[in-house]
Amino acid sequence: MNLILLTKDDLISTDQVCLTGRRHHHVRSVLKAGAGDSVACGMVNGNMGYGRIQDMDSQKLVMQVTMNQPPPTSIPLILVLALPRPKMLRRIIQNVTALGVKQIFLVNSWRVEKSFWQSPFLDDDNLVQYQRLGLEQAKDTVMPDISKKRFFSRFVKNELPAVSSGTRCITAHPKTEQICPAGVNQPVTLAVGPEGGWIDLEVKTLEDIGFDTCAMGQRILTVETAVTSLISRLFV
Amino acid sequence: MNLILLTKDDLISTDQVCLTGRRHHHVRSVLKAGAGDSVACGMVNGNMGYGRIQDMDSQKLVMQVTMNQPPPTSIPLILVLALPRPKMLRRIIQNVTALGVKQIFLVNSWRVEKSFWQSPFLDDDNLVQYQRLGLEQAKDTVMPDISKKRFFSRFVKNELPAVSSGTRCITAHPKTEQICPAGVNQPVTLAVGPEGGWIDLEVKTLEDIGFDTCAMGQRILTVETAVTSLISRLFV
Numbered sequence: 001m002n003l004i005l006l007t008k009d010d011l012i013s014t015d016q017v018c019l020t021g022r023r024h025h026h027v028r029s030v031l032k033a034g035a036g037d038s039v040a041c042g043m044v045n046g047n048m049g050y051g052r053i054q055d056m057d058s059q060k061l062v063m064q065v066t067m068n069q070p071p072p073t074s075i076p077l078i079l080v081l082a083l084p085r086p087k088m089l090r091r092i093i094q095n096v097t098a099l100g101v102k103q104i105f106l107v108n109s110w111r112v113e114k115s116f117w118q119s120p121f122l123d124d125d126n127l128v129q130y131q132r133l134g135l136e137q138a139k140d141t142v143m144p145d146i147s148k149k150r151f152f153s154r155f156v157k158n159e160l161p162a163v164s165s166g167t168r169c170i171t172a173h174p175k176t177e178q179i180c181p182a183g184v185n186q187p188v189t190l191a192v193g194p195e196g197g198w199i200d201l202e203v204k205t206l207e208d209i210g211f212d213t214c215a216m217g218q219r220i221l222t223v224e225t226a227v228t229s230l231i232s233r234l235f236v
Numbered sequence: 237m238n239l240i241l242l243t244k245d246d247l248i249s250t251d252q253v254c255l256t257g258r259r260h261h262h263v264r265s266v267l268k269a270g271a272g273d274s275v276a277c278g279m280v281n282g283n284m285g286y287g288r289i290q291d292m293d294s295q296k297l298v299m300q301v302t303m304n305q306p307p308p309t310s311i312p313l314i315l316v317l318a319l320p321r322p323k324m325l326r327r328i329i330q331n332v333t334a335l336g337v338k339q340i341f342l343v344n345s346w347r348v349e350k351s352f353w354q355s356p357f358l359d360d361d362n363l364v365q366y367q368r369l370g371l372e373q374a375k376d377t378v379m380p381d382i383s384k385k386r387f388f389s390r391f392v393k394n395e396l397p398a399v400s401s402g403t404r405c406i407t408a409h410p411k412t413e414q415i416c417p418a419g420v421n422q423p424v425t426l427a428v429g430p431e432g433g434w435i436d437l438e439v440k441t442l443e444d445i446g447f448d449t450c451a452m453g454q455r456i457l458t459v460e461t462a463v464t465s466l467i468s469r470l471f472v
C-alpha cells in the first residue's frame with residue numbers, strides 16, 4: 001500500500017478523515033506512523049496528496065488531508081479480456097489497474113469455463129476491492145470501469161465497433177507470425193484470450209470488425225504475464 | 237503445460253521415454269491424449285519436438301520421441317534480483333524463465349528480510365521446479381542458471397563487474413526521473429530491488445561499477461509486475 005485510498009464516506013469534516021480496519025492497521029503496524037506524521041493519500045477518482053495524523057489509537061485514526069496533485073496519467077488502452085480463471089482474476093485486475101488501464105471488458109469465450117461466471121470473485125464488491133489494491137500499489141486514484149459481457153458474439157458485433165472506434169484494434173493470438181507492435185503512439189483496444197487462446201471463429205469475428213492478430217514471439221505466456229508484457233510493449 | 241519437459245532419466249531406449257506422476261497425469265487427464273496421439277516434448281537443455289504415445293495405462297505412459305527443433309532464442313539479459321518474499325519467488329522465477337531469461341542472481345539487500353534466506357522455497361530442488369514450470373509454459377528447454385549471493389556489497393564489487401562486462405547496466409529504481417530505455421538492441425544486466433526498492437547506498441554501489449538508474453514512470457509496480465514489464469520494454 002503506497003497510497004491510502006480514501007472515499008467520501010471517510011470524511012468527518014471538509015478536510016478530515018477517520019479510518020478504521022485495513023487502512024488504520026497499515027498506517028499503524030506497517031508504516032509505524034504516529035500523531036504528527038504524514039502519509040500519502042488519495043481520494044477515489046480525485047486528487048492525491050498527504051494526510052497528517054492528528055490522533056490515533058488501537059481502533060481508529062484521524063488525519064487532516066491536503067490533496068492538490070492530480071493522479072498519474074492513464075494509458076489509452078481498452079482491454080477486452082476473456083474472463084480468467086477466478087484465482088487469476090484477482091491478480092490480473094490488480095495488475096492492469098496498477099499499470100494504468102481504465103476500461104476493461106470481461107468477456108466470454110469458447111474456452112472460458114461456464115462456472116467462472118458464477119464465481120464470487122466476480123462480484124462487484126470484489127472487483128472494486130482488486131481495483132483498490134491496484135490503485136494503492138501504483139499510487140493512483142482513478143478506478144477503472146469494468147463491464148461483464150456474457151455473450152461474445154453479440155458484444156463484439158453490436159457494441160465493440162463503437163467502443164473501439166478511433167483506436168488501433170489488436171487481437172493477441174499466439175498462432176500468428178505478426179509480432180505485436182511496440183510503442184504505438186495512439187489509443188489501443190487489445191483483445192486477450194483465455195488460457196489456450198481464442199478459437200478461430202472468435203479471431204475471425206474480431207477480424208471482421210477490424211482487429212489485427214498479433215503474437216508475442218515464440219514463447220507462450222500465461223494470461224497474466226502476457227497482459228503485463230503486451231501493455232508494457234505497446235506503451236513503452 | 238504446453239511442452240512435456242523430459243530429462244535423460246526418462247529415457248528407456250535411445251528414442252523412448254517412460255513417464256509417471258505429474259507429466260503422465262497431464263497427458264492423460266488434461267490433454268486427454270491416448271495411444272497413437274502426439275504431444276509436444278523437449279529435452280532439458282536440448283532440442284524440442286514431439287512424442288508419439290505407444291502405450292499408456294493409469295500408472296505410466298511410454299512415448300517414442302523425435303526431437304529435431306532448437307529451443308526458442310533466449311533474451312540477452314542477466315537479471316540481478318533482490319531475493320523476493322518466498323511466496324513471490326516461485327511466480328517470479330517461473331515468469332522470468334517463461335520470458336526467456338537464462339542467468340539470474342538472487343542477491344541480498346537491506347530491505348530483504350533475513351528469514352527469506354532460510355525459506356525452503358529457495359532450496360535448489362524447488363528452484364529447479366519453478367524453472368521447469370516456466371519452461372513447460374513457454375515451450376522452451378534451456379534451464380536458467382540461478383546463483384544465490386548472500387552478501388550484496390561483496391558480490392557487486394568483486395563479481396558483478398566481470399559478470400556484467402560488455403552489457404548495458406541498469407538499476408531499476410522508482411526514485412529517479414530517467415525512464416527505462418525501450419528496445420535496447422544489446423545485452424543488458426538489470427538490477428531489480430526488493431519491495432520498497434534498493435536503499436541509496438545500494439544504488440550508489442551499483443552506480444560505482446557503471447549501473448545507470450532508471451524508473452518505469454509515475455506508477456509503483458510490484459516486483460513481479462515490474463520485472464515482466466521491464467523485460468518486455470527492454471526487449472521489444
